[in-house]
Amino acid sequence: MDSEIELRDEDAQPARRAAQSGSSELIPADDRACQSKASETRSEVPRVARKSRASKEKQTRPTARRIGVWAFWLALPLVVTWLTSPVIGQGEGANEYPALSGRPTEATRGVEPLEPLTTDLVGNDLADFVSAGPDEWTSPRGLVSTIKIMVLLTVLSLAPAILMMTTSFVRIVVVLGLLRQALGTQSLPPSQVITSLAMFMTLFVMAPTFTQVKDDAILPYIASDGQMSWEDAWEKGSRPIRTFMSHQIEAADNSEDVWLFFRHLPEEERQDVPETYDEVPLKVLLPAFLISELKVAFLIGFQIYLPFLVIDIVVSTVSIAMGMMMLPPSMISLPFKLILFVLVDGWHLVVGMLLDSFFIGGS
Template sequence: MQTSQLPAASSEIRHFRKSTSRIALRGANDGGRSIVASQRKQDDITVRRLKTIIGWSCVVFVCLTMLGPTHAQETVRIPEVTDSKSLEDFITAGPETWKSREGMSSAIQVMLLLTVLSLAPAVLLMTTSFVRIIVVLGLLRQALGVQQLPPSQVLTSIAMFMTLLLMTPVWTEVYNDAIQPYTATNSTLSIDEAWAAGVRPVRRFMSRQIDIAGNVDDVMMFYQYSNQGGPPPATYEDIPLQVLLPAFMLSELKVAFLIGFQIYLPFLILDVVIASVTISMGMMMLPPVMISLPFKLMLFVLVDGWRLVIGMLMESFAPYS
């Protein structure tokens, strides 16, 4: 009987050895695959680093190539400062010496020019009706409860087109009074006179919007913080431009928030009513926004909301004359 059990035991041993060898081979294959995958990952990282180094090298080479002829064309003379007396004379010489070729290199001039050009569009927009329009449209989107519709690009485009429509009389006067006379062939107008003539219509537009909105106190607040000596200004012409600009922006934000509150109020009441109904029906787990959004859109479409909002914005600006 023991003899008959030996073949069965030997067959079980052979089966166990085969299964063990298969498991070992499978583990070896998995380990090899992981090693190959890690090696490929290291190769990808190395190739990516090489591409980055080559790209930055090309950028540096192009910059050096462009800067080379610039320095070769003209040599900027920097005033020599040999002792403390010469340094004091150079510092106290004034802005005229600093702005000369001897006092400022071409690289600094290019940097200042690029800085002015990059900030000029934003500064120009802050002197227009763009601030009020874009803030009101943003509050309208939040009141509807739709965070991404209309997209920001659409709202910005609408604000830009409305700004172009409202600011056309102002910009036309700036062109006729300042740009066209200054760029004429036989023009005797200096840059300071052209600047004063061009700023005058913009100052009149900002002053009129502040006056109509009743935010004159903001102008006086910024005027006091600017440490202007003497009596308070009698007219807006006596207020410096650096005081009028922040006062105008603050006034625009105040008016925009007032208009936004008037737009927000009907939708807020609708949210409260729908939330009360859902709670009274026992649907506490259901967000009220999911139910109120269709009703908000229906209300906005039925009353022709876009025409009302845009018309309210257009009428909120005092006509330029």
């Protein structure tokens, strides 16, 4: 039996080789059965794929129909609204609405035309210039007005910083910042609280000056209906501010700062030596006033620092004598500083010192 099986296998091998090489020789029955099964398997794969595609198409067809129905019902109101709008039906219903033209119609014949908008704040010249259009804006005459408007907008954007630098704000905020450092409370009070207190005190100190600016420049410029020029309004409005800054520089005996900046002016501007503060150029007076305010603020801060410095020295000496090297002296001295500041009513003293430094009665 084994020999017969071996012979059969040997006879089958040439037949397999012939089938693989494509020859027309006969193939044994076993090999033909294997080939028929393989061909049936290969034919079944496309059938399964075709069935799956057909089932997917059957599933997607109802979904597509539903989407089409919903799209139709959603688009139907839009189409009806578009067909019945007045723009489409202009043939018959156009006369029901007034015509938007310069000619009066029956609907607009009895209505008075609107007057052009004008304002007294800018004057008739500026209003006419703005309503003239781009042709007037780009003309040689309009170019000058455009530059003036740009300068005005620039000044308005820098107005908060200018007001802070030309008022009592600098001195107050520096002193309050030094007070916070002297107490050693890190970020208490917060910077927002210090800035708010400085702003309110600035408004209180500068109230007489601001009132004079309003009476001398702002109200006359508004009432003049464009007859007062910007140069005149600026000259009258800056005069009270110059007076305030001059009084503060002179009261602090810091007039040398004025001559410091005056000596560094161009030679042609140093020909006329000023005899009064009114003759000092504004670009010299502004930095001189700012330096004077910083000097006064540091002097007041030094006076505030002294009592707290004494407390720090005493606490540090005692803690070293007791051998408390690991405990920071600032942690021990902070409660003593706070209780001392509260007992002597420190806020009242500091604010009173600041207000007295401005000579409100004489400025």
